[in-house]
Amino acid sequence: MDTGQFLNRNALKIALAVFVFAVVGMLVAGAGYAYSDSPQFCGSCHSMVEPTASWQESNHKQFKCTECHLPQQNLATKLVVKAQTGMNDTYHEVLRDYPATMVISPKGKAIVNDNCLRCHKSTVETTAMMTSGEDCTKCHRGLVHGTNKSKGGIKVE
Template sequence: MPQRKAPRRSFSMLALILVFFAGIGLVAAVDFGIRYTNTLEFCTSCHTMATPFSEYQETLHYKNPSGVRATCADCHVPKALWPKLVTKVIAAKDVYHELIGTIDTPEKFEARRWEMASRVWAKMERSDSRECRTCHEFSSMDLSEQGRSARSRHAAAEDKGQTCIDCHKGVAHEEPYEPLPELSVE
């Protein structure tokens, strides 16, 4: 039987180094992609986002006395890595629907707005409004500085275990109208 040659150690080290640098390159590319797709410019680059963007520009999340601005990603993308990656994969469907024409005009967008908003609200309910709580936490609120109604409602919401989206559905965008059920004509 012929004797097999052992692999050269220098080839194994070179392969290991190449895999290491390819891994670093992949991580850098994913990081760049996530950062780029989290920018306000990217999020508002589709023309059907003109209405949601103009609504957002009228809120305290866009312009306020303190100068702190919450962008699309602050409210729609989790900070933790795995939830962020899941959100990015799911959000790819919005780009897909823009490209295939499902929501590529303001009229088509508005026709599907209730459905899209309902999905976001359900996600926020499941996560206990995780993205809101990055900036707004009951324990950090100075209820004495809030108006009487807000003070009362926030205290009650905390006692009941409610989440932000239970009361604040129209904060950064106008709350869409729920479509009327179809009437059957017999």
């Protein structure tokens, strides 16, 4: 039997197998995406133990880490930044070279600030915050992760 005959006889089976494989792949990818958005995932790294603990004690504990630390404008932008951040974090976690005191990057600070303003727009829309582009974390730095700098980082055992 040649390939053409095999495909003709089994076209429905092959199409069904491809469909099942695609559905299972989408379910696995969706579950992985959802889990990687969870605080349990973010807090599973050694360097994020203390930032996760301080977040659990904050008034923002009902929000996922990614709701503040990733852009929320559209899914494509969120996925790109999530991939970049994830690769960076994995790189430093594997090399065990995070600084003893975790500091947010300027890009990360801009994302967090945008998300603060997105959620709290009605609170600040009549203040100078909206027009001046002032940084929310300038005054509210310790709101979620405590007033002292989070002691994340990697300790060499």
